[in-house]
Amino acid sequence: MIYFRSIIIISFCLISSVVIGQGKNSSSSPKDSTVIEYEHFLKVVENSLNEYYKKNTSTDKRTDSIISALGYDKNDVPQFSDSIYCMRLALMNEKSPFHLDCNEDVLSVIDYFARKRRRFTAVTLGRAALYFNMFEEKLAKHDMPIELKYLSVIESGLRPQIKSRAGALGLWQFMYRTGKMYGLEQNSYIDERMDPELATEAACRYLKHLYSMYGDWNMALASYNAGPGNVNKAIRRSGGKMTYWEIRPYLPRETQGYVPNFIAMSYMMTYHAEHNVIPRAPMINDFEVDTVCLRDGLHMKVIDSLIGWDVESIKALNPIYKTSYIPKDDKHKCITIPVSYVGKWIEMEDSIYSLDSIIYEALPEEEKEEMESSINHYVRSGENLGFIAERYGTTVSRLMDWNNLRSTRLRIGQKLVIYGADAPQPKPKKESKPESNDPPPTPTEGKIYTIQSGDNFWDIAKEHNTTTSKLQELNPGVNSSDLKVGQKIRVK
Numbered sequence: 001m002i003y004f005r006s007i008i009i010i011s012f013c014l015i016s017s018v019v020i021g022q023g024k025n026s027s028s029s030p031k032d033s034t035v036i037e038y039e040h041f042l043k044v045v046e047n048s049l050n051e052y053y054k055k056n057t058s059t060d061k062r063t064d065s066i067i068s069a070l071g072y073d074k075n076d077v078p079q080f081s082d083s084i085y086c087m088r089l090a091l092m093n094e095k096s097p098f099h100l101d102c103n104e105d106v107l108s109v110i111d112y113f114a115r116k117r118r119r120f121t122a123v124t125l126g127r128a129a130l131y132f133n134m135f136e137e138k139l140a141k142h143d144m145p146i147e148l149k150y151l152s153v154i155e156s157g158l159r160p161q162i163k164s165r166a167g168a169l170g171l172w173q174f175m176y177r178t179g180k181m182y183g184l185e186q187n188s189y190i191d192e193r194m195d196p197e198l199a200t201e202a203a204c205r206y207l208k209h210l211y212s213m214y215g216d217w218n219m220a221l222a223s224y225n226a227g228p229g230n231v232n233k234a235i236r237r238s239g240g241k242m243t244y245w246e247i248r249p250y251l252p253r254e255t256q257g258y259v260p261n262f263i264a265m266s267y268m269m270t271y272h273a274e275h276n277v278i279p280r281a282p283m284i285n286d287f288e289v290d291t292v293c294l295r296d297g298l299h300m301k302v303i304d305s306l307i308g309w310d311v312e313s314i315k316a317l318n319p320i321y322k323t324s325y326i327p328k329d330d331k332h333k334c335i336t337i338p339v340s341y342v343g344k345w346i347e348m349e350d351s352i353y354s355l356d357s358i359i360y361e362a363l364p365e366e367e368k369e370e371m372e373s374s375i376n377h378y379v380r381s382g383e384n385l386g387f388i389a390e391r392y393g394t395t396v397s398r399l400m401d402w403n404n405l406r407s408t409r410l411r412i413g414q415k416l417v418i419y420g421a422d423a424p425q426p427k428p429k430k431e432s433k434p435e436s437n438d439p440p441p442t443p444t445e446g447k448i449y450t451i452q453s454g455d456n457f458w459d460i461a462k463e464h465n466t467t468t469s470k471l472q473e474l475n476p477g478v479n480s481s482d483l484k485v486g487q488k489i490r491v492k
Contacts, residue, residue, distance in 0.1 A: 219242075
């Protein structure tokens with residue numbers, strides 16, 4: 001990494017010297033004032049457009065006026081009678097092809113969201129500023145209910161990079177096979193399940209197909225969650241019933257709560273102001289982004305170094321990329337970029353490609369691979385750089401270099417970037433014993449610890465003032481990545 005940073009500095013100096021040299025050879029001319037004039041003009045236009053879009057797309061005024069009219073204080077958590085909830089759902093039903101039933105199960109979930117999931121509603125309302133217009137456009141294109149945009153809130157909380165324990169990924173939580181069936185491909189560098197537009201298009205096609213089979217949107221939702229096979233089993237077990245509420249007792253437990261969750265979330269997103277829920281300020285609005293098309297592969301670190309658009313933000317707006325490298329790809333030629341960086345991009349575009357070429361032609365292969373994958377680690381109580389370095393199979397000096405640390409002191413919650421790591425796993429040993437299907441032997445000597453829910457070797461080692469490598473030595477037959485609740489290990 002020190003080598004990488006040095007090359008950036010040297011290369012940037014070389015590029016800058018050329019630009020400066022060109023500037024010295026040309027005297028001030030009317031052309032310079034023309035540039036200043038049009039740059040000023042463009043800034044005025046962009047700021048004017050930005051204010052116009054904010055004024056005409058923001059829901060803040062409606063929310064503020066409702067909250068003000070109802071006389072709520074900041075911390076008020078209003079409650080309403082069941083009859084009010086049912087009346088509001090009835091009003092929503094008049095404009096929707098869904099059966100937004102008002103029953104005991106739905107009312108229970110609405111009450112839970114209104115009291116205990118208020119922050120979730122506020123946060124997702126903020127994230128919606130980037131995605132909901134696109135969702136609505138896709139749904140309208142397929143002549144589908146606009147309310148389906150709320151399904152992504154239930155599925156992913158509007159986080160395109162979220163992955164479930166089962167392996168479902170993206171805003172719409174596609175499993176690998178289902179995603180591939182609907183045209184979502186992946187390779188070493190990209191996963192189209194994380195691309196907001198491509199995944200939304202695929203979700204529309206899949207939901208439309210499910211609806212065509214059952215002729216009922218609630219049944220289509222149940223199939224989206226559990227799969228048509230499980231819905232068909234529930235129909236058989238119910239004696240041939242064909243509505244969601246009739247077959248619900250025969251569906252998997254998660255799916256029994258899926259439609260009530262969808263109805264409750266639809267209600268909360270519609271009536272959030274009446275519940276004194278204020279949308280979180282969005283990180284960025286959809287009208288604040290644009291696209292630029294690439295002529296070659298690029299590394300996000302180089303973009304960051306030249307125009308100041310940090311890697312984490314690049315990934316957030318371009319979640320399709322699995323690493324910090326943007327490959328040359330005829331199918332994905334363009335990337336999403338904040339409007340505020342477009343001018344810098346155009347100005348520095350040639351330099352970006354030149355610097356990327358200089359750096360990555362000079363780097364050894366190992367360094368290239370290291371730079372192309374990274375994860376974030378947030379410091380927890382009791383952790384130090386030595387512990388974190390051991391956890392990720394790296395060194396303290398590398399951690400300090402990667403994160404520009406001048407001392408080894410850390411604070412709780414501090415974010416550390418760790419390169420060359422695809423998952424939070426300790427560095428594997430070079431020699432490994434063949435796996436066995438037999439359960440690991442129960443230790444009979446030393447200090448014994450019983451595995452609890454959520455335990456891992458790193459936390460156990462910290463709690464007992466030891467190291468993960470020492471734990472592995474004390475428990476040679478134990479797979480540290482597959483601990484079972486109730487399993488006993490030796491810690492001393």
